Amino acid sequence: MTDTPRNQQQEGELATGREEPAVRVVDVTMDFAGGVRALEDVSFALPKGELTSIIGPSGCGKTTTLKIIAGLIQPTSGDVLVDGSSVMGPGPERAMVFQDFALMPWATVLRNAAFGLELRGVPRREREATAREYIAKMNLTGFEDSYPHQLSGGMRQRVGLARALAVDADILLMDEPFASVDEQIRRKFQEDLLELLSGENKTVIFVTHSIEEAVYVSDQVVIMSRGPGRVSNVVRPGIDREGGSDQIRRSPEYLDWVERIWVELRDYLEQ
Amino acid sequence: MTLGGYKIPIAFSLLVWCLVWEVVGRLGLISLIPPFTEVLGAMPEVMGSASFVEAAAITFQAYGIGMALSLTIGIGLGILMGRVRAIGELMGMWVNIFESSPLTAVVPALIALLGFGLSTMIVTVFVFSVWVIALDAQVGVERVNPSLVEMSRSFGASKRDLYVKILFFAALPELLAGIRLGLIRGLKGVIIGQLLIAVVGMGYLFELYSRSFLMAEFWALLIVVFASAFLASEAVAYFERKVSYYATAR
Amino acid sequence: MPSFVPVRVVRAVTDPRTLRVLSVLVVLALWEWAGRVPISPAFPSFSQTMAAFGEMLVDGTFLDAYSETIPPLVVGVLLTGLGGVLAGIVMGLSPRAEWFGLPVFIVLQASPSAAIVPLITFVYGIGFAAKVFAVVLLSAPVIVLNSYRGITNTPRSLLEMSDAFLANRWQRIWKIVLPAGSGLIFAGLRLGLAQGFTGAVLAELIITPTGVGDLITFYRAQSAYPYMFAAILSIILFASISVTLLQRLEQRIFRPEMRAT
Numbered sequence: 001m002t003d004t005p006r007n008q009q010q011e012g013e014l015a016t017g018r019e020e021p022a023v024r025v026v027d028v029t030m031d032f033a034g035g036v037r038a039l040e041d042v043s044f045a046l047p048k049g050e051l052t053s054i055i056g057p058s059g060c061g062k063t064t065t066l067k068i069i070a071g072l073i074q075p076t077s078g079d080v081l082v083d084g085s086s087v088m089g090p091g092p093e094r095a096m097v098f099q100d101f102a103l104m105p106w107a108t109v110l111r112n113a114a115f116g117l118e119l120r121g122v123p124r125r126e127r128e129a130t131a132r133e134y135i136a137k138m139n140l141t142g143f144e145d146s147y148p149h150q151l152s153g154g155m156r157q158r159v160g161l162a163r164a165l166a167v168d169a170d171i172l173l174m175d176e177p178f179a180s181v182d183e184q185i186r187r188k189f190q191e192d193l194l195e196l197l198s199g200e201n202k203t204v205i206f207v208t209h210s211i212e213e214a215v216y217v218s219d220q221v222v223i224m225s226r227g228p229g230r231v232s233n234v235v236r237p238g239i240d241r242e243g244g245s246d247q248i249r250r251s252p253e254y255l256d257w258v259e260r261i262w263v264e265l266r267d268y269l270e271q
Numbered sequence: 272m273t274l275g276g277y278k279i280p281i282a283f284s285l286l287v288w289c290l291v292w293e294v295v296g297r298l299g300l301i302s303l304i305p306p307f308t309e310v311l312g313a314m315p316e317v318m319g320s321a322s323f324v325e326a327a328a329i330t331f332q333a334y335g336i337g338m339a340l341s342l343t344i345g346i347g348l349g350i351l352m353g354r355v356r357a358i359g360e361l362m363g364m365w366v367n368i369f370e371s372s373p374l375t376a377v378v379p380a381l382i383a384l385l386g387f388g389l390s391t392m393i394v395t396v397f398v399f400s401v402w403v404i405a406l407d408a409q410v411g412v413e414r415v416n417p418s419l420v421e422m423s424r425s426f427g428a429s430k431r432d433l434y435v436k437i438l439f440f441a442a443l444p445e446l447l448a449g450i451r452l453g454l455i456r457g458l459k460g461v462i463i464g465q466l467l468i469a470v471v472g473m474g475y476l477f478e479l480y481s482r483s484f485l486m487a488e489f490w491a492l493l494i495v496v497f498a499s500a501f502l503a504s505e506a507v508a509y510f511e512r513k514v515s516y517y518a519t520a521r
Numbered sequence: 522m523p524s525f526v527p528v529r530v531v532r533a534v535t536d537p538r539t540l541r542v543l544s545v546l547v548v549l550a551l552w553e554w555a556g557r558v559p560i561s562p563a564f565p566s567f568s569q570t571m572a573a574f575g576e577m578l579v580d581g582t583f584l585d586a587y588s589e590t591i592p593p594l595v596v597g598v599l600l601t602g603l604g605g606v607l608a609g610i611v612m613g614l615s616p617r618a619e620w621f622g623l624p625v626f627i628v629l630q631a632s633p634s635a636a637i638v639p640l641i642t643f644v645y646g647i648g649f650a651a652k653v654f655a656v657v658l659l660s661a662p663v664i665v666l667n668s669y670r671g672i673t674n675t676p677r678s679l680l681e682m683s684d685a686f687l688a689n690r691w692q693r694i695w696k697i698v699l700p701a702g703s704g705l706i707f708a709g710l711r712l713g714l715a716q717g718f719t720g721a722v723l724a725e726l727i728i729t730p731t732g733v734g735d736l737i738t739f740y741r742a743q744s745a746y747p748y749m750f751a752a753i754l755s756i757i758l759f760a761s762i763s764v765t766l767l768q769r770l771e772q773r774i775f776r777p778e779m780r781a782t
Contacts, residue, residue, distance in 0.1 A: 070685055090685050102682035105778065106700050116686040118696075149778035167686070285624050303643055360537045361544045368761045373718040375635075376756045379726065379737050383563040383746065455631050462633035466727060473636070481639045489640070497632040504631040 020084055021045035022171055022203035023069060028078035030064055030229075037228040038064050042078070044222050044234055046171075051197065051204040053214035054222045057265060061229025062207045063099075063175055069205065070096050070173050082171065092120070095169035099176040101156040103148040109135065110144040112159050116167035127166075134162040137196065154185045165196075172204040179209065190217050191245050211265070215239065215257045216248065223264055233264060305487045310494065313487035318495065322479075326472045333389055333472070334461045337396025341453060345401040346446065349408020350438070359409060366409075370402035374460075378467050387471065392464045399460030400453040407449025411442030444511065444518040451507035458500050565747040570754060573747035582736065583755060590732030590756075593649050594721045597656025601717070602710055605661050609668025609706070614694065623669070630662035638723055647729040652721055655728075659720035660713035667709025671702030704775040711767045718760040 023046040030039040039061045046052050054062045067073045069080055071090040080087040082094065095116065103112045111118070114131035122130075135144060138158040148156055157177055164172060178186045190213055197204060208214050214221050215237050225232040237257045239248065248254055289307050296306030317323055352359040352366070378395055385391040415438055423437050439446075465474025473496060480489035549567050556566020565573075577583050612622045638655050645651035675698045683697045725734020733756045740749035 067681075072681055072684055090687050092687060094685075096682070096685040098678065098682060100678050102678045104679060104697070104700070119683070119686050119688045119692055147778070163686075279620075281620050281624055284621050285628070287621070288625060301644075303640060357540060360540045364541050364544065365548075368757075371712075371715040371764045372757045372760050373715070373722045375719050375722045375726065376733075376737065376753045379741050380563075380750060380753055383741055383749065384561050459633040459635060463635045463723065466635060466639065466723075477636050478639055481643075493636055496636060497628060500632040501628050 019048055022048040022083065023205070024081040025065070025069065026079045026081065028065070028068060028075045028080065030061065030068065030073070031076045039068075039075070039229040042224075042229065042231050044231055046203050046205055047220070048203050049201045050219040051206060051217055052220040052222060053206045053208055053218040054224060055208055055211060055214045055261065055265070056224030056229070056232075057226050058209075059229075060224040060226035062224055064229070065224075066096075066173055066175050066205065066207050070094055092167070093169050094171045094173060095164040095167050097157070097160050097164045097172070097174040097177045099179055101148070101153075101160045101180070103156055103159055105148050108145050108147060109140065109151070109159050112148070113162040113166055116163050120167070130166050131162065134166045135159075137165070138162045154181045154189070157181055157189075170202060172202050174204065174206045176207050176209060178213065186213070187245070193217060194241075211258050211261050212249070215254060215261065216245075221261065223261060225265075235261070303486055305490070309487045310490040313491040314495070317488050317491045322476060323492070326476050329389065329392075329472045330461055330465070333392035333464075334396055334457060337393040337461070338400065338454065338457045340393070341397045341401035341404055341457065342450065344397075345404030345449070345453065346408045348401075349405040349449070350412050350434075350442075352405065352409040353412025353442075359413075362405075363409070366402050366405050369398075370406055374399055375463055375467075378464055381464075382468060387468050391468060392461055392472070395464035396457045396460045399463075400457035403456060404449045404453040407445045407452070408442065411445030411449070412438060414445065415441040440514075443514050447507055447511045447514065451504055451511065454503050454507060455500060458496075458503070462496070563744075563746050565750050569747040570750045573745075574751035574754065577736075577748065577751060577755075586733045586736050586752070587759075590721055590725065590734070593652035593724075594656055594717055596649075597653040597720065598660060598710075598714055598717045600653070601657050601660045601664050601713055605664035605713065606668045606706055606710070609665040609670075609709070610672055610699075610702075612665070612669045613672025613702075614698075619669075622665075626662050626665050626669075630666055634658050634662075635719075635723055638720075638727055641724070642728045651729055652724045652731075655724035656717045656720040659723070660716040663716055664709045664713035667712065668702070668706045671705030671709070672698055674705065675701045704771075707771050707775060711764060711771060714767060715760065715764050718756070718763075722756060 025042055025044050028039055028042045029037070031037050042061070042065060044052075054065060056062055064073065068075050069082075069087070071080075071087050071094070082091065104115070107115070110128060110131055113135055114122075114127040117127035117130060132144065135141060138161060140155060140158055140162070143151065143155070148159070151159070157180070161177070164174075178189050181189060194217055206214075206217060218237060221235050221237060222231055223233045223235065224230065235257075237254075239251065239253050239257065241248065243251075292304070292307040292310075295301065296304050296309065348362065348366075352362050377398060378391075381391050381394055381398075385394060419437055419441055420433065423433055428436070462473060462477075465472035466477065467474070469475060469478055473492070476492055477489065480486075480492060552567040552570075554566075556564055556569060559566070608622065612618045637658060641651045641654050641658075645654050679697050679701060680693070683693050688696065721732070722734050725732045726738060730738060733752055736752040737749055740746070740752060
């Protein structure tokens with residue numbers, strides 16, 4: 001169960017072709033001050049156009065890994081390659097969605113959604129038009145002039161999503177985006193996310209706690225263990241997405257995958 | 272701040288300022304400011320003098336009694352204001368008004384009523400410090416998580432238990448903040464009171480030194496007073512830091 | 522509550538505004554009583570004080586006094602406001618400035634800087650400049666430290682977000698750090714105003730016999746206690762009203778939901 005991606009037999013489907021992966025994480029090790037080793041020799045690849053989840057117990061370094069890919073943290077050793085070149089910091093080809101939404105409470109929904117474009121110097125009229133487009137895609141039309149405190153958690157996260165999509169980055173980084181959202185809404189969000197991404201060719205990396213969520217949305221799941229954080233397995237659920245979401249969530253294939261990943265995580269929890 | 276690779280603690284910047292003081296003093300740029308070393312030299316003289324001992328004694332007395340009063344009444348009032356909404360509404364207005372008023376203006380009235388002695392100083396300390404103590408105590412008690420109160424009741428806590436075991440600790444961070452501010456304001460009060468009374472205490476000494484243009488002595492006394500204020504404030508801040516581990520998780 | 526008291530009445534009595542009005546009336550009644558006893562020959566009753574107040578209002582005494590007190594106060598607070606906020610912001614943004622400045626202001630804030638006021642006359646005489654200096658001396662530490670705290674308390678989440686979306690240094694400061702800190706900065710200005718009043722009064726009582734402070738000293742020397750109390754009352758009221766107005770403004774502009782911290 002400790003295959004590394006380089007010599008692994010991909011389960012469920014053949015590995016994607018010879019195309020250079022959008023993101024390649026290579027032997028990343030992360031030590032924090034005080035001698036805490038958060039990550040050790042983490043390696044995996046994100047194929048272009050696919051959605052990869054990172055799942056694992058609390059403290060396994062999922063969010064740290066995401067932030068390293070985002071360029072917000074520099075790893076102690078190892079490398080992250082985006083389209084073949086090393087990551088030195090944040091870049092226009094990567095956009096992030098935050099777990100606690102990270103909206104500016106003093107700004108309207110419109111300004112928050114347009115913020116990524118504002119920072120890039122896009123003129124006001126243009127960036128507001130783009131922002132409105134994505135606000136509409138998020139079904140938030142009518143709330144452009146509202147403030148974050150007037151919105152529910154789910155709505156706030158949709159603004160965060162609109163902001164990340166508006167900059168039209170190739171790579172979308174999502175840090176437990178639906179964790180702070182109601183359970184009922186969460187499922188809807190997962191379905192909506194898939195629908196949203198179906199037209200685009202974005203590469204998405206998605207950190208989550210929930211196995212069901214990971215299996216539902218992902219093409220590939222990176223399973224991490226903790227103490228220190230390591231990649232324990234990379235699997236490709238490859239579930240059949242025909243049929244409605246309810247069908248999918250009850251299909252034996254789906255449930256099998258959830259069970260398999262759960263068993264694997266449980267083994268590491270008990271170690 | 273780093274120098275040659277070593278991180279210098281921020282407290283050392285005060286030493287740098289002392290150095291600047293020395294240079295300014297030696298250059299004679301401002302007649303009011305003698306070199307730092309001269310000020311240091313005057314310190315044992317000042318602190319050893321009979322007038323200093325007398326002034327310190329009376330200042331300590333006034334400050335001690337005044338603060339004891341304002342702490343007991345302030346904390347008591349604050350807790351009452353926090354627990355009983357009606358009292359909070361009633362007294363809250365007054366506490367807020369006085370907390371941000373130039374109470375210095377009241378001191379002449381106190382002098383007229385109580386004379387030029389100890390009682391005026393005690394009342395001044397009280398009047399300067401009690402409001403912020405009460406206000407912060409009120410806030411601390413109001414902010415106590417209702418679940419903690421319900422929890423203690425459900426386990427059969429008596430009223431005394433509630434106050435001593437739960438409310439006191441839950442409100443402690445704000446209480447300590449209020450006490451620290453109260454100590455600072457009380458000290459300001461005793462000095463201002465003495466400056467206005469002008470014939471006793473540190474205020475008298477400050478007036479004396481500045482009138483006679485004994486600048487080294489003046490600054491030496493100032494450093495002593497400022498250092499005491501800072502130490503008292505840091506002493507309470509130390510306790511604040513000790514409880515800060517749970518302050519945000521309440 | 523006894524059942525024969527209608528709920529309407531109970532609600533009216535415990536309504537905060539009623540309570541406040543009641544408490545004011547109680548205090549005034551106590552004051553009047555204390556003045557009539559009298560608890561001290563130097564303690565005038567409320568009515569005596571109000572009579573004196575009215576007189577000074579009408580005959581222009583207050584007008585003259587405040588025209589001497591207010592200008593240095595305003596100038597001092599504006600100076601400290603602009604300079605202090607700037608200093609606090611610089612200290613928050615630059616580790617070097619912080620290293621040099623922070624301990625000084627922390628010590629100044631804890632200390633009774635009032636002790637320095639008598640010295641002011643040696644440098645600034647007994648005029649306008651002296652009063653301005655006293656105002657600046659007393660209000661600077663709180664304004665600087667509040668601005669500093671406003672800058673250094675920016676929520677990490679927002680800073681990360683702006684980094685992730687490629688904000689450069691100036692964008693970060695201008696669009697995130699300053700708006701997030703503006704609440705504390707404004708609170709500092711309000712506290713600075715309150716301290717400024719103290720500085721002005723202190724200067725007028727100790728070094729330069731002008732304005733409201735002089736009224737207080739003068740009437741005390743004359744044993745004209747109703748007038749003295751009226752003068753004291755006037756400055757307390759004036760300060761409270763100004764600071765409260767500023768607080769209302771602060772609450773309107775910096776509504777809690779819109780604050781980052």
